[in-house]
Amino acid sequence: MLKYVTSSVAALAVALVSISAAAAVTGGGVDGDAHPYVGALLVDGSVECSGVLVAPAVWATAGHCGAAGTRVAVSFDATLTAGSGFLGGTLVVDQTRGADLAVVLLDAPAQVAPARLPAADSVGSIGKGALVTTVGYGYSARASDGSFVYDGLRHVASSPVAKVSKSMLSLSTLTAGPCLGDSGGPQLLGSTVVSLTSSGSKDCAGKAEGYRLDTPAARAFLSRFVALP
16 A cells, blocks of 8 residues: 655645655646645645545545544645645545545535546446546655655646556556555546556556546445435
């Protein structure tokens, strides 16, 4: 599983943070306001993961991003600073064996339009080589000493599909894509979330795995909180 981003939001107000243990969307660019429904997950004031709004008050992320019942905060700001706005919420984790899925039930609806969820069994038809878009917060460039730099910005990259398995969407990240620290960030086709970043190569130059949201198991969990297509 991916290690979590642990950069203090307060520290972002004064400096970039360089940590050798993690990385995020690399080889892409700054997202800005292109995907406003993608947010950052904070636990005890530290950025832990990324995720995506799938209903006005339901935000999906990876199941390994925190313990069930944890009180968390979500920000949709494209640039995280000490003055960023946050919504509180409670983490609900899918306990199904093999699952890597959770939702944050927000205390109030977010003021952005949600992304779309995929239809049942639709991700299996995505062909090898098709490009999907990954969005997330975290470490996005290498420093001169080889460590990864965290800048607090929402980043975006496109990666080709390498394989589609029963529960995972595998991506080639040789040139761009998610890596350590990007847990829970979405893989998108247009505005449809096909999977959520689950694991990846430590050097961000190999592959990454996204947990599919169109499977019976994922849909059974999500249907408890949101209407499905």
